[in-house]
Amino acid sequence: MNSYLKLIRNVLLIGIFVLCACQQASKTFMPGELWPDNNGVHINAHGGGILFHQGTYYWFGEHKIEGKAGNKAHVGVHCYSSTDLYNWQDEGIVLSVVEDTTSLIVKGCIIERPKVIYNANTKQFVMWFHHELKGMGYKAAMTGVAVSDKVNGPYTYLKSVNPNKGYWPLNFPDSLKQKEVDMDTIKQWSVEWQKEVVDGVWLRRDMEKGQMARDMTLFVDDDGTAYHIHASEENSTLHIAQLSDDYLSFTGKYVRALEGKMNEAPALFKRGDKYYMISSGCTGWKPNAARSAVADHPFGPWTELGNPCLGSDDEIKTTFQSQSTYVLPVQGKDDTFIYMGDRWTPENAIDGRYIWLPIEFEHDKPVISWFDEWRLKELPGQF
Structure with missing residues (x-):
């Protein structure tokens, strides 16, 4: 090899080395940009959540494929790990859909918003997710659960349910439990129709089969009590439900929150x-203005605080072109939280981007502002 070719080769090798080093040494968040993992591939963990365990963050999310078909589950739940939140290592598929058509998690069903929590008593990692059955669109409105002895799986699918079958919410008045109304005779979205929704018409309808559970998240309180929070009653009302001590089922203790909102x-x-x-x-894949609320207990009552976003009209009306999926408390940094949102691309699901932004507080109200690039607080004046 002549000296000229050697020079070209060395320059290319140095360029590759520098590129790889930069990818592996990222120290900033760049919301909305491609976010490569340790293999240089855009992270594939949409609608996700984070578990911090033994010094490492684990990011679980929906694995998408290209095109519109990617909005259904063709692979399963993907996991990534990180010690600094900037650089992520691919841990692979931790919950896989199956070819068995008798299984509820058959390929082509819908698995959304997977969240994982750790049960210190059972030493198990528990994953819950919004689950829709194949071929039924969003009619099933179930939630599924899977477990593993290892944080990075594999997870074993256990069941999917409509929660709290036969149980009334703790904050639902006796006076409304036997109320009868024919919604077909009331104009949809009229004042009367909305009042009946607030009064629990869909709640009563679903008492025998169990309640609807669509978009969901998990929360573990300081005392170890776990809660499953999900959109219910045709997405009109949130349900906040206590999970069993092993986190694998519902206890029947739950409340309605932000009724009819x-x-x-x-x-x-x-x-x-x-x-x-x-x-x-509730605007489907299209972004809308975020909401915020505060309470003294997970069961509420919840007080609305309004849109947490600050910025231009377009930014605050669309939550910076994103939809919330999780709020991440940063370990070792008091009062430091990250808003995690998804910028959905339903026409090509795999290209969905991640909008991570710092949450600040003004008069005890969460505030989210846009930054093209930002990093966690290390020096005064930084987040």
Whole structure:
């Protein structure tokens, strides 16, 4: 090899080395940009959540494929790990859909918003997710659960259910439990129709089969009590439900929250002695203005705080073109939280981007502003 070719080869090798080093040494978040993992591939963990375990963050999310078909589950739930939140290692598929048509998690069903929590008593990692049955669109409105002895799986699918069958919410008055109404005779979205929704018409309808559970998240309180928060009653009302001690089933203890307000994409977190929730309206894949609320207990009552976003009209009306999926408390950094959102691309699901932004507080109200690039607080003046 002559000296000229050697020079070209060395320059190329140096370029590759520098590129790889930069990818592996990222120290900033760049919302909306491609986010490569340790293999240089855009992270594939949509609608996700984070579990911090033994010094490492684990990001679980929906594995998408190209095109519209990617909005259904053709692979399963993907997992990534990181010690700094910037650089992520591919841990592979931790819950796989199957070819067996008798299984509820058959390929082509819908698996959304997987969240994983750790049960210190059973030493098990428990995953819950929004589950729709193949060929039924969004009619099943179930939630599924899977477990593993290892954080990075594989997870074993156990069951899917409509929660709290036969149980009334703790905050539902006796006076409404036997109320009868024919919704077909009431104009949809009229004042009368909306009042009946608030009064629990869909709740009563679903008492025998179990309640609807669509967009969901999990939250574990300081005492180890776990809660499953999900959009219910045709997405009109959130249900906040206590899980069993092993986190594998529902206890029948739950409340209705923000009745009739049409919230989905809930993300619950705790700051000090207050509980906060960020959620979105119900506009399908299209982004809308975020909502926020506060309570003294996961069971509420919840007080609305309004849109947490600051910025231009377009930014705040669309939550920076994103929808909430999780709020991440950063370990070792007091009062530091990250808003995790998805910028959906339903025409090509795999190209969905991640919108991670710092949450600040003004007068005990969460505030989210846009940054093209940002990093966690290390020096004064930084987040």
